[in-house]
Amino acid sequence: MAANNITQLGLIRELFEKNPNRDVPHTEAVDWLTNEWLNRTGAVFRDPDRGIRSLHQKGFLIKVAKGIYRYDPQVAHTRGDLEDFTSKQKQEILKRDDYKCVICGAGKKDGVELHVDHIKPRDKGGKAVIENGQVLCSMHNFRKKNLGQTETGKKMFIGFYEYAKKFNDEDLLKLSTQVLEFYEENGINGHIVWKK
Secondary structure, three states: OOOOOHHHHHHHHOOOOOOOOOEEEEEHHHHHHHHHHHHHOOOOOOOOHHHHHHHHHOOOEEEEEEEEEOOOHHHHHOOOOOOOOOHHHHHHHHHHOOOOOOOOOEHHOOOOEEEEEEEEOOOOOOOOHHHHHHEEEEEHHHHHHHHHHHHHHHHHHHHHHHHHHHHHHHHHHHHHHHHHHHHHOOOOOOOOOOOO
């Protein structure tokens, strides 16, 4: 199971602690971990990906970009445990948001699964306070996890804009144009292209 009292998570921590403030590509980390575990234990490190993700979710690692992680001693040691909403807080957030996804308006009556989500993610220091909570359907929660809050919003307003143009909805076209122009004027998510 472990050699010299080292666990697989301990080995991952060791790798990143030896490389503080350096962006470590996922493939480099996995190669080192599998080889080092084999050398130390004679066994196969079955799922280093899961361990890396686990340490990221716990706030020990920062995900810099897809497949790139960084250990910042200043951040990792001050973040502590990630905060989650209590059952009572979840009920308050669900009630406040009328048991509907704040993005699409779908609710349980529409057959969708609802999630209470951190607006500012826990792994980026988001607190478990009512003001940092929102209700999302499972689809939009998944998109937000993969894109981020502002990216999800921009994609949603691009969809509104295209719908409004197609169906000549002047009010929706005006609103979506104003929001998308705000994104552009402030340099928010420029990698998501809005085709006017």
